[in-house]
Amino acid sequence: MIQNNLEKYTIQLPKKLNFVLKKIDSNSNGIVFITNLENKLIGSLSDGDIRRGMMKNQVTKYVNINSKYINKKPFFLNYNSDVKKILSYLESKKNKKKYKCIPLVDNKKVIQDISTIESLRKYPIINLKIDNSEINNVIDAMKSGWISSAGSFVSQFEENFSKYLGGGYSITTTSGTTALELALKSLQIGLGDEVILPNLSFAASINSIINVGAKPVVVDVNPKTWTIDCNRILEKISSKTKAIMPVHIYGQPCEMDKIKKIAKSKNIYIVEDAAEALGATYKNAKIGLHGDCSCFSFYANKTITTGEGGMVVFKKKKYFKLANQIKNHGMSRKKFYFHETVGSNYRMTNIQAAIGISQLKKIKSLILSRRRIFQYYNKRLRKFNYINLLPENNWSTNSYWLYTILIKNLGTKKREKLIKNLLKKGIETRPAFYPFNSMNIYKKYCSGSYKFSEKIANNSISLPSTSISHYDQDLIIDILIKEINKLI
Ligand SMILES: Cc1ncc(COP(=O)(O)O)c(C=O)c1O
Incomplete structure (x- = not known):
């Protein structure tokens, strides 16, 4: 809000x-x-x-x-x-x-x-919809007495999630960030290892690699997809490379066939950061089962939410088993308080899972309503030659998470002004993520050119993406265009 x-x-x-x-x-x-x-x-x-x-x-x-x-x-x-x-x-x-x-x-x-009349209503970037089905599930979880991680909603949510994706072994976590950390740890990636990822993502992607002790290796994105540039991956592979972390940024699927080919030839893992891409498809298959594992976020602004929360989905059972142990302090499944690996606590609560189950039931309609909004923005904004839309292609569909546009040559200063001016009119927007190479703490992981990720990151904004009518969108678009024209 x-x-x-x-x-x-x-x-x-x-x-x-x-x-x-x-x-x-x-x-x-x-x-x-x-x-x-x-x-x-x-x-x-x-x-x-x-x-x-x-x-x-x-x-x-x-x-x-x-x-x-x-x-x-x-x-x-x-x-x-x-x-x-x-x-x-x-x-x-x-x-x-x-x-x-x-x-x-x-x-x-x-x-x-x-x-x-001056401010008709506020348009939050994401307007969360929680109704009685989530509330009743939470009440059931509370009444059952199982409010921590033990409880039937957790395993039910994991099963339902795998069913939704069409396979895989799903494990709930406390967030999308800990899902990534758990995934990396379960693949035994750590000190001395390198993981390749794109320059354009939320900090959780790079932080998770650093937090497990490995070294992130940052590459530019492809302007045609906004996702990791597959040609650049090969240049950065070394004897220490253990994994590629493709990020399906703004719900845009990466070129998974190319990434799979590279990973296979170099014998390295693929850890998909699918935090923003639940419901997106690549070549008609849902995002989530193209790599060795994929990680989702259920933060309040995501496709479905559990408040905070995440999910790792593994293709192979052996990693799933290890992950289940690591997420519970590495405790043996047979012997209580006997620890077989160094783990941590990544356990989602039964209350969160209760919300997740209800949200997952509605996922089809949640995505459809966002798609309707995306398509209407596209229809109207396509004709402005100073605006680039999220890339479209015939091999993937977006998750329709956050409607994002690139305003040519806007730059970060004018974008800040635009965001402020739109907020004065009640329209909440977000800047694109800053590229990792622009932040001091990540510079040591970056080398070479990042011109495409910089261009996207410095010129893009996200618009209100949920629960708005076409009439609301017309109003938002008219104000947006007026405000852009004052600045460019
Ligand atoms: C690309 C990406 N990766 C990871 C995450 C981390 O998810 P969480 O906020 O649930 O920790 C996010 C969250 O916004 C994200 O956008």
């Missing part, structure tokens, strides 16, 4: 009249909304209400919930209302009454946002 202006518009009673008047004055719309302790909307008070109350001698030094001049039935709309509907009340074209400002509430009547 993005921070909104609720502070200026909401109040809990009782309060001194002077305080209420100051608040009404601070938002320049002449109204405050009254909430209870759970932030539910229970009334409104405008400067007009106070004036009328004064004329009837109802106003005293304190305003409390029983004050007669309070409006106990304020107008509100649901937070998920289409902006067209919101506008029809703010502009009063269709509806009888015109409102200057409308609270947008959730199903429990808790205020989520305030809509005014």
Whole structure:
């Protein structure tokens, strides 16, 4: 969620009249909304209400919930209302009454946002949807008493995940980052080993390699795919190379056939960083089973979430067995408190897995709704010659995680300005990941040219990618184009 202006518009009673008047004055719309302790909307008070109350001698030094001049039935709309509907009340074209400002509430009547003509509603980059199915599963997990990692939801989630991918041995972890670390440790990659990865990714990819004691070797990306440049991999392979870590960045599948060919010829592993790519496909097969193992993230902004959480999926049972032991401090499965390997605690809780099971059931519709949003952005933004869309090809489909565009020659300074200006209009965006070679801590792992990853990283932004209608998207696009044109 993005921070909104609720502070200026909401109040809990009782309060001194002077305080209420100051608040009404601070938002320049002449109204405050009254909430209870759970932030539910229970009334409104405008400067007009106070004036009328004064004329009837109802106003005293304190305003409390029983004050007669309070409006106990304020107008509100649901937070998920289409902006067209919101506008029809703010502009009063269709509806009888015109409102200057409308609270947008959730199903429990808790205020989520305030809509005014200047700022219709906020568009968070990702709008998480949790409903009763997740909540009921969590209640079941709590009631079962199994709230740590022992409990049937964990193994059920792992089984369901493998079924969804179409095979493999799945293991839950505490995050996508620990999934990567566990994968590397289970393949016995560590001190003295090298792992090749692309310059364009979230820090978790490179950090996981460093955290297991191995050395990351960073290569540029291919501008046609935004993913690791397969021609550059061969140049960087040495006798110490143990694995390639292809990252399916922004849900874009890597060229797996080429990577597989290299890995086979050099006898090295493939550890897929698929944190952003759940549901993406490569040559009609889901991402997740093309390498020796793949790692997913269930952070709140991902395709499905467990709050925090991750999954490693192995192709071979022997690594799966070792990983299961490492994630539980290396403890023997036969002898309690007897440790056979040096492990750690990477265990997901039963409560998280309960959420995951419910989320996984909805994955098809979650991806479809994101795809609808991606395709509409593409349709409208394709015609601007200063915008490059995420690459498309006929051998893969994206996971539709985060809608990202490259604005030609924008540069990081103008991009920062663009992000700020869009946020002022209620549109939350994100810069692309900074390339590893631009950060001091990673420079020692980088050599050679990184011109393509730098170009993508320095000129790209991600737009709101979930739970928006085409009408909302039109509004976002119109503002985006206007703001870009002010800068380029
Ligand atoms: C490419 C990539 N790898 C790894 C991760 C790490 O996942 P987590 O945040 O669950 O640790 C992320 C998370 O955003 C990611 O984008």
